[in-house]
Amino acid sequence: MADPHTLSYILNHLGEDRESQRGAVTPPIFETSNFAFPTVAAMRAAGQDELNNAFYTRGNNPTVEILRRKLAALERTEDALVFGSGAAAVAAAVLAFVRQGDHVICVQKPYAWTRVLVRDWLPRFGVTVSFVDGGDLAAVEAALTERTRMIVLESPNSLTLELQDLAAIAQLAKARGVLTLCDNSYASPLLQQPAAHGIDLVMHSVTKYLNGHSDVVAGVVCGAQTHIREIFRGPYMTFGAIIGPLEAWLVLRGLRTLAVRMERICASTARIADFLERHPKIARVYYPGNASDPQRELAGADEGARESCRSKSGPPTWPGIERFCDNLKMFLMAVSWGGHESLAWPLAVVIKDGKAESNRTGLPWNLVRLSIGLEDADELIADLQQALARV
Ligand SMILES: *Cc1c(COP(=O)(O)O)cnc(C)c1O
Numbered sequence: 522m523a524d525p526h527t528l529s530y531i532l533n534h535l536g537e538d539r540e541s542q543r544g545a546v547t548p549p550i551f552e553t554s555n556f557a558f559p560t561v562a563a564m565r566a567a568g569q570d571e572l573n574n575a576f577y578t579r580g581n582n583p584t585v586e587i588l589r590r591k592l593a594a595l596e597r598t599e600d601a602l603v604f605g606s607g608a609a610a611v612a613a614a615v616l617a618f619v620r621q622g623d624h625v626i627c628v629q630k631p632y633a634w635t636r637v638l639v640r641d642w643l644p645r646f647g648v649t650v651s652f653v654d655g656g657d658l659a660a661v662e663a664a665l666t667e668r669t670r671m672i673v674l675e676s677p678n679s680l681t682l683e684l685q686d687l688a689a690i691a692q693l694a695k696a697r698g699v700l701t702l703c704d705n706s707y708a709s710p711l712l713q714q715p716a717a718h719g720i721d722l723v724m725h726s727v728t729k730y731l732n733g734h735s736d737v738v739a740g741v742v743c744g745a746q747t748h749i750r751e752i753f754r755g756p757y758m759t760f761g762a763i764i765g766p767l768e769a770w771l772v773l774r775g776l777r778t779l780a781v782r783m784e785r786i787c788a789s790t791a792r793i794a795d796f797l798e799r800h801p802k803i804a805r806v807y808y809p810g811n812a813s814d815p816q817r818e819l820a821g822a823d824e825g826a827r828e829s830c831r832s833k834s835g836p837p838t839w840p841g842i843e844r845f846c847d848n849l850k851m852f853l854m855a856v857s858w859g860g861h862e863s864l865a866w867p868l869a870v871v872i873k874d875g876k877a878e879s880n881r882t883g884l885p886w887n888l889v890r891l892s893i894g895l896e897d898a899d900e901l902i903a904d905l906q907q908a909l910a911r912v
Pocket residue numbers: 606607608609632675679704706707725726727728729738739740857
């Protein structure tokens with residue numbers, strides 16, 4: 522059953538059995554690979570349900586299980602599995618359900634490694650793939666075939682933050698027995714819960730907002746018991762891309778502040794987006810929270826999509842982009858996003874044969890992605906202002 526608890530309860534208490542842990546306010550790190558049993562009968566009983574018992578840490582571990590319960594509750598799904606990376610979570614969620622001869626539909630500009638999985642790896646196993654504009658419901662419907670097994674969504678998607686109508690796509694899929702998977706990393710479960718719109722499987726790069734401190738790489742898939750069991754018996758146990766107990770514990774610590782971090786990030790992002798919108802050297806701001814954004818209506822309907830990660834294009838020359846990024850002082854230049862620190866990531870960093878390579882994903886190479894962190898918004902704006910002045 523979906524967990525009825527409040528956000529505060531989930532982040533601070535859910536799954537933490539303090540009575541059995543001498544009242545420890547913070548849960549212990551069960552840094553152990555295996556668990557001992559007093560009798561054969563007890564061992565047999567535990568081994569029959571490795572998903573829910575402490576038996577061997579590749580299957581389950583008490584520290585990891587607390588995290589599973591919290592993440593499932595945040596997404597209002599029955600259960601969740603935590604992985605050693607977001608990429609492992611996407612791969613497991615897809616590979617658990619597709620087989621030779623199946624067809625998969627994917628949004629046209631997903632996270633880069635999701636694209637590699639779907640475009641390059643699935644065809645190796647006899648799975649055909651269509652990339653569609655997820656914002657175009659008719660296009661999604663037209664791409665469905667008798668063999669379609671799964672629709673892979675990412676709303677908002679990477680870099681251009683395009684949204685999909687999750688409820689409408691889920692309805693289309695359900696009518697045909699097609700599974701839906703949504704990467705919810707950008708919205709976070711605070712701004713959007715895809716399962717509430719009928720999406721079957723919800724995944725996150727836990728590395729980003731959920732952990733929020735840029736000190737762990739992790740992923741999660743949330744869904745109904747039946748689906749989670751299938752992923753567990755298949756890729757989870759077979760490929761073994763698990764999170765360690767220490768990393769799970771760090772994510773539990775990160776989650777304590779999820780609500781306050783998101784509040785701060787959303788407020789700062791709205792202000793910075795507004796500043797960039799008005800700046801004469803900026804050609805376009807990609808930010809679904811903007812009044813001028815073509816997808817504003819969908820964002821409003823979803824109560825959010827006000828993400829920190831926003832890109833802007835221009836100034837339109839490669840040296841200009843370099844000078845802008847090189848002059849940033851508060852923004853660190855690094856990949857990833859969703860941490861405590863504000864980041865700038867110029868797309869034009871991808872160079873091939875001495876030229877900025879823009880079009881692997883059909884994006885302009887004068888795009889700079891900004892991820893807003895927890896610093897003071899005025900200081901961040903001042904930093905952008907001085908760097909733009911040097912271009
Ligand atoms: C980072 C990211 C991933 C991959 O997660 P890792 O934790 O880096 O493996 C997947 N989807 C989105 C949207 C991401 O930003």
